[in-house]
Structure formats: structure tokens, C-alpha cells
Amino acid sequence: MTTIASWAPVERKSAVAKPPSFARNVLTVSRRELRDAVRSRWFLLYTLAFAVLGLAVSFVSAAGGGGVGLSGFGRTTAGLINLVLLVVPLMALTAGSASIASDRERGMLAYLLAQPLSRTEVLLGKYVGLACSLLASLSLGLGVCAGVLAWRGLATHPASVLWLAALSFALALGMLSLGMLISVLARRASVAVGTAIFVWLALVFVTDLAIMAGAIALRLRIEELLALSLANPLQVFKMWSLHAVDASLDVLGPAGLYATEEFGRTLHAIFGACLAVWIVLPLVVASVVFSRRSPL
Amino acid sequence: MIRIEHVTKKFGRTVAVDDACLTLPPGDSVALWGANGAGKTTLIRCVLGLLRFRGRIHVGGLDVRRSGKAARLLIGYVPQELGFYDDLGVAEAVRFFGRLKGLRSTDAEASLAGVGLTGHESKRIRELSGGMKQRLALAIALLGDPAVLVLDEVTASLDAVGRAEFVSMLRGLSGSGRTMLFASHRVEEVATLAERVAVLDRGRIDRVVPCRDFVASLGHGAVLHLVLPAHVRERAMLSLKAGGFTPRMNGVGVLVPVSSEQKAGPFRVLAEASIRVDDFELVALDHGMNASEPRVSNRHAKEQRS
Known part of the structure; x- marks a missing residue:
């Protein structure tokens, strides 16, 4: 029989100790989250899928007209933008939505919160850890695409690839925030992931169709059309990516032309502000909700 | 503290x-x-x-x-x-x-x-x-x-x-x-x-x-912990009280303080009432308490019928 009689009466160290700082706890939780994500199957699956699809899209786009074509910007980059629009929000939304909800379901969240750390530290730590894993996944996927294309002698603009990588990451951060918000709101992991997939479908397909239908049915003005597009982070990413690699949004039709003529150089700031709102706002709301809800 | x-x-x-x-x-x-x-x-x-x-x-x-x-x-x-x-x-x-x-x-x-x-x-x-x-x-x-x-x-x-x-x-x-x-x-x-x-x-x-x-306050001698199906617990409480015991509802069953001479008594009462006992444990109460180990004197197989 094991006994621990060696724990004799002592003056408790904890009575005078200070809990670790906010930054240290965030770092500890994020490292744990990053390790878990990297070990998990979803990370491997998404990274592989992203790299393979990216390569396929790149080859098909490049074979259709070389590195330069459609309205002056790289076809390859255009193909990758569409791929990012589909895959990255799905990755980030599902990863974020599963994080808190599945921990709560398994009783891990209550145990973690019974330790000397705050709820904000847990939420932010998980966010940073998942963000790092997404950054690694995207860098690997896009890096493999760029490397293979360069090796095969297909022209790609390094600046375009870098812009695309940076904007993809910004989009991933926004979608991860939204996923975390879904996760703190949902009671069960299955509900959280289901909701995340529904939100993904809505952002990718439904809002586009709704804007088109609304434009026709309600005879929306061009500035209203642009404002509605800016409310969808995926549209913001698409417009910003095209603007960054081409400096013209005429491929998007009248709304794109209007945006270029009306806002010109300030477009970068407008798109940046829109994505920043999508990154910060859901995370702040998630933090407020998380601090008020029971972790059980 | x-x-x-x-x-x-x-x-x-x-x-x-x-x-x-x-x-x-x-x-x-x-x-x-x-x-x-x-x-x-x-x-x-x-x-x-x-x-x-x-x-x-x-x-x-x-x-x-x-x-x-x-x-x-x-x-x-x-x-x-x-x-x-x-x-x-x-x-x-x-x-x-x-x-x-x-x-x-x-x-x-x-x-x-x-x-x-x-x-x-x-x-x-x-x-x-x-x-x-x-x-x-x-x-x-x-x-x-x-x-x-x-x-x-x-x-x-x-x-x-x-x-x-x-x-x-x-x-x-x-x-x-x-x-x-x-x-x-x-x-x-x-x-x-x-x-x-x-x-x-x-x-x-x-x-x-x-x-x-x-x-x-739980009684002298020992406490019998009877694990009972949820739907019969209330009935078991009534039967045991009628049989002269002082049971208490506890977790997955009832606790019955028993003297050393009446350890089988609760089983007899429950058997007469056709109440199944899923499991039981007899805990001998040591009034020296912190001085010695509690003595778990018996633990029976599950699904045993009284």
C-alpha cells in the first residue's frame, strides 16, 4: 500500500507564491494546444488536402495559359485564391468550434479552469495555439505548391504568393475567432462543429447568392452592393487578394470597378480594417461569453 | 483557510x-x-x-x-x-x-x-x-x-x-x-x-x-451499504423502516446501520419485499477513527439477489 507520509507539516510555499503571469499562462496553454493540433489527424489531413489541391489547381491554371494571363494577374494565384476561399475557412471554423466545446464535453475544461489560470488565458492560449497550427498548415501547403511550381519552371510571382499566404492567414484568424465564438456558445462538440459547417456553407455559397438575388430584386445601388460584400470576410479576402496581386478589381464587375475608382489607394486599409474586425470582434464576444458561462 | x-x-x-x-x-x-x-x-x-x-x-x-x-x-x-x-x-x-x-x-x-x-x-x-x-x-x-x-x-x-x-x-x-x-x-x-x-x-x-x-449517529457496529436499482429505493426505505432499521438514502442505494447480531436482517427484510440487491458492502465502524484503517469486511458479487 502506498503512503505519502513524507508530506510532513510545512509552511506552505503557495501561501506566498504568485500565480504565473498572463503571458506565461497563455504561452503554456498555446504550446499544449499546438502540440495537440500537430499530433491530430485533422492537421495532417487538411495540410495534405490543401497541398494536393493547391498543386492540382496550380498545374491546371498554369497549363491553361502560362503564369500570366487573365487580366494581367497570375492564373495560378487566381486558382489558389479560390482554393483558399473554400478550404481555409473550413479548416479554421472546424478547428475553432471543436476546441472549447469538446473540452467541455469531456470534462477537461472544468479541470483546467480549476487550476490557477483565468478563462481569458485559456481562451487566448487555445486561440494562439490553433492559430500557430493553422499558420504551419498553410505555410506547408502553400510552400509545397510554390516549391513544386518553381521546380517545374512554371512562372509564379513571389510577391503574389507572399500576399496570398499573408491574406490566407488573416482569413484563417478571422474564421478561427468565429469558430471559437461558436465553440463557447455550443453545449456539445457535435453541435459546435455542425454549426461551423453551416456557417461555412453560408459564407461560401449562400451570401453570394443572397447578394446577387438582393441586387436584382431590391435594385441595390452599387455602393450598397459593395458594403454588403464587405460584410462577408470571404469576399473581403477575395477582393483584397485580387487587389493586392493585380491592383485592379475590374474582374469583379461593376462593384469592383466602383471600389477601385472610389477608394483607390485606401482600399488596402478598408479591407484590412474589415478583416481586423472579423478577427477581433468574435474573439472579444467569445471571451465575454466564456467568462460568464459555466464550463460544465 | x-x-x-x-x-x-x-x-x-x-x-x-x-x-x-x-x-x-x-x-x-x-x-x-x-x-x-x-x-x-x-x-x-x-x-x-x-x-x-x-x-x-x-x-x-x-x-x-x-x-x-x-x-x-x-x-x-x-x-x-x-x-x-x-x-x-x-x-x-x-x-x-x-x-x-x-x-x-x-x-x-x-x-x-x-x-x-x-x-x-x-x-x-x-x-x-x-x-x-x-x-x-x-x-x-x-x-x-x-x-x-x-x-x-x-x-x-x-x-x-x-x-x-x-x-x-x-x-x-x-x-x-x-x-x-x-x-x-x-x-x-x-x-x-x-x-x-x-x-x-x-x-x-x-x-x-x-x-x-x-x-x-449512524449506529453501532457497522454500516451496511446496499446498492439497489433506482426504482426500488423508496420502497426499500419503507420496508427497512418497517423492519425496525434506520436506513438513509445515499448515492446509489441505502445505508443501514446494523449491530453485529443483525447484519443479515436488512437482506431478510428486502427479500420478503421482493427487492433485489445489486451489490453490498459492510463497513465496520471504528470509533478510534483516524487511528486505524477502516475495515471493509465484505464485498459481494454484483447482481446477487437477496
Whole structure:
């Protein structure tokens, strides 16, 4: 029989100790989250899928007209933008939505919160850890695409690839925030992931169709059309990516032309502000909700 | 060390804890006793700052709501079952929680030796038995040498041998100057570890009594813990009362204080009422309490019909 009689009466160290700082706890939780994500199957699956699809899209786009074509910007980059629009929000939304909800379901969240750390530290730590894993996944996927294309002698603009990588990451951060918000709101992991997939479908397909239908049915003005597009982070990413690699949004039709003529150089700031709102706002709301809800 | 003042916790219209007041001076050991739903676990979760509540709770002079992080640094918590990343290695888990308490990795890993987990450092948590998981939870709880231990039915998922071992480990801690607040359904645990018992009934702290008095109030000789199907428990209570016993509803069955001559009596009464007994345990009550081990004198096969 094991006994621990060696724990004799002592003056408790904890009575005078200070809990670790906010930054240290965030770092500890994020490292744990990053390790878990990297070990998990979803990370491997998404990274592989992203790299393979990216390569396929790149080859098909490049074979259709070389590195330069459609309205002056790289076809390859255009193909990758569409791929990012589909895959990255799905990755980030599902990863974020599963994080808190599945921990709560398994009783891990209550145990973690019974330790000397705050709820904000847990939420932010998980966010940073998942963000790092997404950054690694995207860098690997896009890096493999760029490397293979360069090796095969297909022209790609390094600046375009870098812009695309940076904007993809910004989009991933926004979608991860939204996923975390879904996760703190949902009671069960299955509900959280289901909701995340529904939100993904809505952002990718439904809002586009709704804007088109609304434009026709309600005879929306061009500035209203642009404002509605800016409310969808995926549209913001698409417009910003095209603007960054081409400096013209005429491929998007009248709304794109209007945006270029009306806002010109300030477009970068407008798109940046829109994505920043999508990154910060859901995370702040998630933090407020998380601090008020029971972790059980 | 722990001061609970007029704490009330409601879930919707259900009052889980009702105006609870309890003070534990440093070194005190208090058992929370009561049937399922009496509010034991809810009160513990309030102490840990996991739930919002009305009233005030201070641990080491720190308000658990305003200074939750600092208050929890004073607390080592062991849950009913360790719910943590199953894929995590034992040493890795201890290092992780050690970092959260501001400890170095080497100090954290040293805690495993204290609970007899040396040699299991490289195992994954899912590879551990229930008893070893609880020992790991205890090692994590003791990281940083906390002044307070909070235990929530820590032996509920263990078998008789694992339970006796774990209680023995806890007994080694109870005399080390730590303040201990724990919830339990088991008389022998309470008799071994507690100095006082807070009896909860439907969310209210009914009374706080010295452990010796509490055990004595259960009767002389032994307590028979009968595990019964949920739908027959009320009927079993009535039958046992009619048979001259003083049963108490407890967790998954009833507790019946019995003298050494009438140990088979409750079985006879239940058999006459055609009530099935799923399992039973006979706990001999030792009035020296903290001086010796509780003696679990029998444990019968499941699904036995009385």
C-alpha cells in the first residue's frame, strides 16, 4: 500500500507564491494546444488536402495559359485564391468550434479552469495555439505548391504568393475567432462543429447568392452592393487578394470597378480594417461569453 | 483557510446550494455528506470558482471571484475522475500543470514519486488504471504544495482495493497541516479523513458535527451499504423502516446501520419485499477513527439477489 507520509507539516510555499503571469499562462496553454493540433489527424489531413489541391489547381491554371494571363494577374494565384476561399475557412471554423466545446464535453475544461489560470488565458492560449497550427498548415501547403511550381519552371510571382499566404492567414484568424465564438456558445462538440459547417456553407455559397438575388430584386445601388460584400470576410479576402496581386478589381464587375475608382489607394486599409474586425470582434464576444458561462 | 458565507447557487429554478455557511480554519478537514443532489459537488465547484453564485467564498483570505487565479494557486483539486487529454504522457501532464503553477519541470516530475508513479512517466494517461489516474490527479493537486486540498468523491470510480489504497494515501496528507474539504458517500472515508462533517440536505447545510458524533449517529457496529436499482429505493426505505432499521438514502442505494447480531436482517427484510440487491458492502465502524484503517469486511458479487 502506498503512503505519502513524507508530506510532513510545512509552511506552505503557495501561501506566498504568485500565480504565473498572463503571458506565461497563455504561452503554456498555446504550446499544449499546438502540440495537440500537430499530433491530430485533422492537421495532417487538411495540410495534405490543401497541398494536393493547391498543386492540382496550380498545374491546371498554369497549363491553361502560362503564369500570366487573365487580366494581367497570375492564373495560378487566381486558382489558389479560390482554393483558399473554400478550404481555409473550413479548416479554421472546424478547428475553432471543436476546441472549447469538446473540452467541455469531456470534462477537461472544468479541470483546467480549476487550476490557477483565468478563462481569458485559456481562451487566448487555445486561440494562439490553433492559430500557430493553422499558420504551419498553410505555410506547408502553400510552400509545397510554390516549391513544386518553381521546380517545374512554371512562372509564379513571389510577391503574389507572399500576399496570398499573408491574406490566407488573416482569413484563417478571422474564421478561427468565429469558430471559437461558436465553440463557447455550443453545449456539445457535435453541435459546435455542425454549426461551423453551416456557417461555412453560408459564407461560401449562400451570401453570394443572397447578394446577387438582393441586387436584382431590391435594385441595390452599387455602393450598397459593395458594403454588403464587405460584410462577408470571404469576399473581403477575395477582393483584397485580387487587389493586392493585380491592383485592379475590374474582374469583379461593376462593384469592383466602383471600389477601385472610389477608394483607390485606401482600399488596402478598408479591407484590412474589415478583416481586423472579423478577427477581433468574435474573439472579444467569445471571451465575454466564456467568462460568464459555466464550463460544465 | 476557507470561508463560505451565505452561498446560494441556482440552476434555473432549482436551488442546488441554499444559503450555505461554513468556515474551515487552517489544518481542518471537513467532509461534505449527503445524498445525490444534496449540493456537495456544486458547493465544491463554487469554492473552485467554476460556477457563479450569490454570497462570498474566501480561500486564504482571497475572494474566489475577484482573485480566482491567486485563490486557486492555494488549492489542489482532485476530481471524481481525471478528465484530461488521454494522449498526454504522465510526465508531460505533470509538467504542464506544474508550469501553470509556476514550477520548473524537474520539480513537477518529482511529485510523481510521492504518489508511487515512478516508472510510469512515459505512459500515456489512457494506459493508466483508474487508481493510477487518481494518483496522478493527486500528484497534480499537490504540485506547488498547496495549503488546501479539495476532493470531489475521489474514490467513487475505484474498486475496494484501489479505494483503500487511495484513502490511505490521503490519510498521510490529512495530518500534514493542509486544510481539506471533500465530498464523499462513504462512511469509512469520512471516518478516516474528516475531523468534522457538514451534512447537506437539498442544498442546505443541515448541521456541522464532529466526525466522531456523526459516525456514532449512524449506529453501532457497522454500516451496511446496499446498492439497489433506482426504482426500488423508496420502497426499500419503507420496508427497512418497517423492519425496525434506520436506513438513509445515499448515492446509489441505502445505508443501514446494523449491530453485529443483525447484519443479515436488512437482506431478510428486502427479500420478503421482493427487492433485489445489486451489490453490498459492510463497513465496520471504528470509533478510534483516524487511528486505524477502516475495515471493509465484505464485498459481494454484483447482481446477487437477496
